[in-house]
Amino acid sequence: MDELQNPYRPGAGTQPPALLGRDAYINHFGTLLRRALNGMPGKSVMPIGLRGVGKTVLLNRFTEIAENEGLAVAFIEAPETGDLRSLLTRSLRKILLTFDARKPSAKALKALRVLKSFQMQLPDGSSVSLDLDALAGTADSGVLSDDLTDLLVAAGEAAVERDTGILIAIDEVQYLTAEELGAAISAIHRTTQLNLPVVLVGAGLPQLPGLAGDSKSYAERLFEFPAIGSLNDSDARAALVVPAEAQGVTFTDDAIAALIAETAGYPYFVQEWGYHLWNHSQGPRIDLGDVDGVRTIVTDHLDRNFFLVRLDRLTPKEKEYLAAMAELGPGPHRSGDIAAALGVRVESVAPRRSGLITKGMIYSPAHGDTAFTVPLFGEFMMRTKGRA
Structure with missing residues (x-):
């Protein structure tokens, strides 16, 4: 079929053709945002979940709703290096300069001067251009x-004067330092106590x-942490069928059963499966033979572009730890069982486990348990055993 007409969009945070199974979260966010604009801020949300469940897509939808409501939006992706002060300085500078440009006021000017003070403490000694004291x-x-x-x-007070609000959206929140x-x-906490229209939302891994x-x-x-999981069979089916049927496929x-x-x-x-099926099928009817025909292509693509890029960031000892988890089968697994599989004491691999949690590869769903943050990663480890 025509690749130019392919409706499927695999990617990091890329909006799918049909955003399904997330309506409750989207509607809830819209309500809390409008309450904040009405001077009644309350609990905000930080969706959590494994890699590939659509947390960033949901966060992008939140920012879209905020922009449609007229709020100023600062979207930040937290780096593993920890640089929140610098990222916020750049984002809020743009917002506050926009406030001041519309109609200069004492509140906007004060917020800009406070930002000038804030950026003087940037850890690398850098600064942003602000022509004021x-x-x-x-x-x-x-x-x-x-x-x-x-x-x-100060930013919230300036927003009130503009009869608007500010949304700060942070992706990969687990990478922020303590x-x-x-x-x-x-x-x-303080802006909420003062009923200021400043809303913080985020998305992160299950340890958040x-x-x-x-x-x-x-x-x-202050926050709700809704767990975002895989789609149920009905929504997974619709995510495949709806965009295809719009083009007569x-x-x-x-x-469908095989794809689910x-x-x-x-x-x-x-x-990913929908994208490769479209590109390698004759259409307009996709059958089980088509699914079987692209299995190797999809698996190889996921191995190289989704799984391996994460594995390549790890030390040999960290890879050994993940391999031991994979050998134990579907998790979660007790820390003691993983250590036993490695032939060492639990205490000796604790630093490795902590490092893997920090890198976002594993998490602890319950005390003493360990699980992968990347879906189907254990299967990948077993599939590439001896080659990773």
Whole structure:
């Protein structure tokens, strides 16, 4: 079939042709956003889940809703290096300059001066261009939680004056340092207490609630952490069928059953299979033979472009740890069982386990348990055993 007309869109955070199974989260976010604009901010949301379930897609949808409601949006992807102060400085500079350009005011000017103070504490000594004086004594203490609180309060007050709000969306929240995450939570806690229209949303891996709770004990009272999982069979079927039928292409029932089994309902895998099926099938009817015909192509593509790129970031010892997990079969697995499979004591591999959690490869669904953050990663490890 014509590749130019291929409706499937595999990618990192790429909007699929049909966003299915997420309506409840989207509607809930719209409500909390409008309440914040009405001076009643409350619990915000931080969707969590494994890789490939569509967390970033959902976060992008949140920002789209906010922009449609007239809010200013700062979208940040947290790096593993930890650089929240710099990222926020650049994002809020753009927002506050826009506020000031529309109609200069005391609140907008104050917020810009507070931002000038805030950016003076950038860890690498860099700065952003702001042709005004810093507001001495505000956001310049060097204590990130205090300084970020000063900045978001000032920004929120400027937003009120503009009869709008600010949405700060952070992807990969688990990569924030403990100090950065704690500071963000503290700052939003204060803006919420002051009924300012500043909303923080994020997305992260399953360990995020624990990290947030460790940073600030009251995090659970500020955020909801909805678990985003794979699509149910009905939604997975629709994600495949709806975009194809819009172009006159159909699937046989046995083809759909095979695809649901192959993808386990994970949205990213659904898009990958749909994309390659479209490009390698004659159409307009896709059957089980077509699915069988692209299995090697899809598997090889996922191995090289989804799984291996993550494995290549690891040390040999970390790879050994993941290989031992894979050998044990579908998880989660007890830490002691993994250590036993490696022939070592639990204590000796604890640093390896911690490093893999920090790198976002594994998480602990329950105390002492360990599981992959990447769906079907164990199968990949076994499939490429001896070659990784």
